[in-house]
Amino acid sequence: MKKIFQMVLTIFCLFVFGRIYTYADELLSPSSESSSNFSTEIQNTEEEIESLALAGNGTESNPYQVSNVSDLQTALAKPITSGNALYIQLVSDIVYRGNDKNKNINKNTVLDGAGHYILYNDTSYDQSLFETSADNLNITFKNIKYGNTTYPNNSYWGMLFTINSRINFVVENIDWNIKNGSQPFWGDSNPSNTLTFKGRNNFKSAGDKKGGEFVEGFSTINFSDDSKTTVYNDSTDSDAVFWCSKQQINIGKNATLDITTSKETLIQDGGDAQINVQEKGRFSCKFFYGSYYKDSGAKLINSLIGGSITLNFSKDAVGIFRTEKDSFSGKNPTINATSPDYILFESSATNKSILSGITPKFIRKDSDSYNYPIDYLTASGQNHFVSNVVGSQNVSASNIQKGYSVIYARASRIAGLDAESKVAKDLSIIEAQVKQDTMNQLNSRKTSYKLATQKLYSGNDITQDTSQNSIDKATSANGMIDSPVLLQSFKSTIK
Incomplete structure (x- = not known):
């Protein structure tokens, strides 16, 4: 009886280890279908890990x-x-x-x-x-x-x-x-x-x-x-x-x-x-x-x-x-x-x-x-x-x-100008608005006026530097009117 049990146990062990060996051989064999599936599973796992690292x-x-x-x-x-x-x-x-x-x-x-x-x-x-x-x-x-x-x-x-x-x-x-x-x-x-x-x-x-x-x-x-x-x-x-x-x-x-x-x-x-x-x-x-x-x-x-x-x-x-x-x-x-x-x-x-x-x-x-x-x-x-x-x-x-x-x-040109004067005792104001002009970017600037009782520059050409300096530095002693409103600026809109 003991010998019969030993024989059965030996056959069972050989069967189990044989199956394990066969499965391991299939895993290691490059030509087996199991090997292909196993490699695919590893590759998929690597890609899943990589996708987790790269959002x-x-x-x-x-x-x-x-x-x-x-x-x-x-x-x-x-x-x-x-x-x-x-x-x-x-x-x-x-x-x-x-x-x-x-x-x-x-x-x-x-x-x-x-x-x-x-x-x-x-x-x-x-x-x-x-x-x-x-x-x-x-x-x-x-x-x-x-x-x-x-x-x-x-x-x-x-x-x-x-x-x-x-x-x-x-x-x-x-x-x-x-x-x-x-x-x-x-x-x-x-x-x-x-x-x-x-x-x-x-x-x-x-x-x-x-x-x-x-x-x-x-x-x-x-x-x-x-x-x-x-x-x-x-x-x-x-x-x-x-x-x-x-x-x-x-x-x-x-x-x-x-x-x-x-x-x-x-x-x-x-x-x-x-x-x-x-x-x-x-x-x-x-x-x-x-x-x-x-x-x-x-x-x-x-x-x-x-x-x-x-x-x-x-x-x-x-x-x-x-x-x-x-x-x-x-x-x-x-x-x-x-x-x-x-x-x-x-x-x-x-x-x-x-x-x-x-x-x-x-x-x-x-x-x-x-x-x-x-x-x-x-x-x-x-x-x-x-x-x-x-x-x-x-x-x-x-x-x-x-x-x-x-x-x-392009030459500068004023196409539309509105002006209104306001004159009263101790008041002399001209308000002007350029409605349309074609000034180029070099000439686009604010224009202002000064009101005076006498000429503020010497000579005949107002564009000369000496004339402009004389106007800029003029005071009441030169005829500038001491009024709260001396400067009225063009409101220029370039079309």
């Missing part, structure tokens, strides 16, 4: 929430549904190093900094933060700050290093304040690359190592309607603000682009470059002698392959070209003017001829009823060159007596 689902309404470089790299690798974009939002500042990997953007992507910083902690400026080599992508960076007192530097390749790609890169509400490695935008000069600015953007590049242009390699640059962008560039290594073949810069309706630079040239290697300023848009550029880039030249274009520069100004648009360095030189600009507010060339030094190196050609494109004179300033005062441009007009240094400032502007 959001990458959609516009629920972007991935990232707080460090690892999170950001993970989010960038996430897939998207065809035709959609990947949405990522920072929830804290991020500090990058140049050798951080997995920073490639290969799909339509929107990166929202939500007011946080992307900072660069490296002594090498040759490593990119983000890069793309994909075609036909729409990539947006917005609400991001770059550079602070702890991490003042950046990569020479800017926000996004583009390699053999065709992209539409949109930036919106960017604050860039970088010392070394300070070039914000670098493209690979593909004719299809487009850079678009939206919202409020401020770019300051000022340092003595690995500087560069403001924008390189984007042939079309758009400043969207109502956007405001300021650029300050005093950096080493490159000679221009923009560098690309056949550059086209478009300033939208009511948009502003203000550039202050120590560079020698506005546009380098531009071919047939264009700057287009749409209705009520404003483009201004001021050249100064820098602390890091030290050159006395000021050129609108310095093309290595020939070509020209054309400036197009639409209705009520403004163009301002100033230099604190030498007068403008280089290729002669062609300026197409379609009812602009004004276009100004000006030197900060009254003893310098602003046009000694160029002869702008103004071409009037509109047929409105206003006069568009060309006036200029010399050290002795203001003068007329042309009372009204019809067709086209070249302006040379000799035309304007080597003046330091020249302007093409």
